[in-house]
Amino acid sequence: MQGIRKLTAQTYDVAVIGGGIIGAGIARDAALRGLSVALVEKADFGSGTTSGSTRLIHGGLRYLEMYDFSLVRMDLREREILLHIAPHLVKPLEFLIPFYGTSLWFRLKMRVGMALYDLLSYDKTLPNHRMLSAAQTLAEEPTLRSNGLQGAAAYFDAQVSQPERLCLENILDAEQHGAVVSSYTEVVDARRDGDRIVGLLLKSTETSETGELKAKVFVNATGAWFDRVSNRTHGPSKPRLRTTKGIHITCEPMNRKASVLFSPIDGRLFFVIPLLGQCWIGTTDTDFEADPSTVRADGDDVEYLLRSVEPFFPNVRKLTIFSSNAGVRALVRQGGSASSVSRMHKIEETQPGLISVLGGKITGYRAIAEEAVDAVCAKLANRTPGRTDKELLPGAREHQTLNLEATVQRAIAQEHCWHLADFLLRRQPTAFADDQGRGQASQVADVMARELGWETAQRLAELHRFEAEADRALLFRQELKSLEHR
Numbered sequence: 001m002q003g004i005r006k007l008t009a010q011t012y013d014v015a016v017i018g019g020g021i022i023g024a025g026i027a028r029d030a031a032l033r034g035l036s037v038a039l040v041e042k043a044d045f046g047s048g049t050t051s052g053s054t055r056l057i058h059g060g061l062r063y064l065e066m067y068d069f070s071l072v073r074m075d076l077r078e079r080e081i082l083l084h085i086a087p088h089l090v091k092p093l094e095f096l097i098p099f100y101g102t103s104l105w106f107r108l109k110m111r112v113g114m115a116l117y118d119l120l121s122y123d124k125t126l127p128n129h130r131m132l133s134a135a136q137t138l139a140e141e142p143t144l145r146s147n148g149l150q151g152a153a154a155y156f157d158a159q160v161s162q163p164e165r166l167c168l169e170n171i172l173d174a175e176q177h178g179a180v181v182s183s184y185t186e187v188v189d190a191r192r193d194g195d196r197i198v199g200l201l202l203k204s205t206e207t208s209e210t211g212e213l214k215a216k217v218f219v220n221a222t223g224a225w226f227d228r229v230s231n232r233t234h235g236p237s238k239p240r241l242r243t244t245k246g247i248h249i250t251c252e253p254m255n256r257k258a259s260v261l262f263s264p265i266d267g268r269l270f271f272v273i274p275l276l277g278q279c280w281i282g283t284t285d286t287d288f289e290a291d292p293s294t295v296r297a298d299g300d301d302v303e304y305l306l307r308s309v310e311p312f313f314p315n316v317r318k319l320t321i322f323s324s325n326a327g328v329r330a331l332v333r334q335g336g337s338a339s340s341v342s343r344m345h346k347i348e349e350t351q352p353g354l355i356s357v358l359g360g361k362i363t364g365y366r367a368i369a370e371e372a373v374d375a376v377c378a379k380l381a382n383r384t385p386g387r388t389d390k391e392l393l394p395g396a397r398e399h400q401t402l403n404l405e406a407t408v409q410r411a412i413a414q415e416h417c418w419h420l421a422d423f424l425l426r427r428q429p430t431a432f433a434d435d436q437g438r439g440q441a442s443q444v445a446d447v448m449a450r451e452l453g454w455e456t457a458q459r460l461a462e463l464h465r466f467e468a469e470a471d472r473a474l475l476f477r478q479e480l481k482s483l484e485h486r
């Protein structure tokens with residue numbers, strides 16, 4: 001909660017409604033491009049669908065079956081980017097798809113699907129898929145039912161055990177780059193000039209404070225609340241979303257690897273995944289039209305999951321179920337069963353001055369945010385490109401620093417490291433970096449000064465000594481140049 005007054009003090013380049021992963025990603029991307037940004041969220045950051053997800057960063061094997069190749073490719077590319085910019089939150093995870101009573105045709109289809117998944121992630125750092133015999137499958141996952149097991153396909157995707165934190169770090173980085181954000185602040189109405197939005201009317205959910213947020217461009221990133229918010233910004237509008245509920249349960253640990261299973265009830269794909277020392281089972285997919293804030297798992301949902309898991313992990317009903325979790329998907333409206341609706345997002349100017357994000361996944365949040373900010377920039381005639389594909393999230397930067405700190409401390413305590421140059425040129429591969437470790441020199445000198453009690457003059461002398469040693473390896477350049485001119 002920032003206090004509404006702080007938000008209403010200026011006219012921003014862009015104002016974002018919704019502090020889920022997509023709104024947070026948009027605020028960060030826009031702030032990193034130098035735009036002035038405001039973001040409002042009616043509850044806690046990441047408390048909407050972002051916290052109700054299965055927590056996978058994945059291309060989604062099942063979207064291959066729906067021939068959604070562009071979605072799978074985008075998400076596999078994003079998976080690789082997230083492994084790089086948020087390695088403290090996004091981790092590789094191996095999945096098994098066990099085969100029971102399947103035809104040769106099914107297994108062949110699965111093999112082709114796996115090969116295609118590898119092909120679509122040609123630029124990945126994760127290993128390719130493997131095909132396992134029944135004995136190999138049981139060796140890797142002993143609690144699976146052995147009776148009738150034909151083998152398994154094994155492949156890698158990734159997991160974000162705390163999507164709420166991923167969301168929060170986008171918010172924090174946006175703030176560090178100048179964005180003004182406020183949770184527990186709801187958009188209750190809009191001020192319009194004709195159809196064009198010129199201001200959002202805000203109300204604190206905690207106090208009686210109200211105010212108007214002004215911006216040149218607005219973004220609706222309210223996920224499953226999109227139609228509800230649209231009714232406020234535009235007046236009664238035709239629903240654009242199909243909303244479906246998905247639930248998960250957490251129980252005692254049961255399996256070593258993640259399993260992809262097909263429910264014997266309706267053939268739907270679902271997961272049984274190790275998560276933070278527990279077992280995480282989900283999800284379901286049923287139409288849900290009530291207010292997304294009221295979603296919860298009910299008895300029927302949990303019974304569906306238990307009946308789906310039981311044929312594969314016969315002990316599941318003996319385990320204690322610790323809790324449940326639920327979220328509402330925002331799917332761009334189309335007919336058919338809930339599971340068959342495409343997960344591809346859409347970005348549109350749904351009202352003059354209002355860019356809207358419909359649908360999407362956590363996996364693709366960064367790319368979706370970039371596309372949305374491109375649309376905002378086009379309206380502002382701003383050509384600054386996005387750079388969130390390379391910029392580490394704050395936790396990853398901190399992680400890198402702390403590691404670095406621990407490595408310097410170990411080198412001093414255990415590896416006869418006395419000088420800055422000892423560390424940068426011989427204890428680490430930094431000498432082979434294109435800057436020979438010069439970018440880290442000042443940071444490492446700070447840690448060594450603290451650990452070894454260097455005064456300011458000695459710290460400076462160490463930096464000069466390192467520079468001189470590093471420069472010696474470059475002296476040949478001048479000589480080479482004069483040889484070339486001879």
Ligand SMILES: Cc1cc2nc3c(=O)[nH]c(=O)nc-3n(C[C@H](O)[C@H](O)[C@H](O)COP(=O)(O)OP(=O)(O)OC[C@H]3O[C@@H](n4cnc5c(N)ncnc54)[C@H](O)[C@@H]3O)c2cc1C
Nearest residue numbers: 018020021022042048049050053054056187223246362363
């Ligand atoms: C069961 C389930 C499993 C899923 N599993 C995965 C998965 O494994 N991997 C994956 O990539 N994706 C998954 N998804 C999809 C993913 O969770 C969503 O696409 C993503 O979280 C959407 O983020 P968002 O920011 O659009 O929405 P949200 O996180 O819902 O954020 C929207 C925010 O808008 C706020 N808001 C609403 N109205 C207002 C208002 N008037 N004023 C201010 N703020 C408002 C809400 O409080 C909310 O916090 C899953 C979804 C579900 C439901």
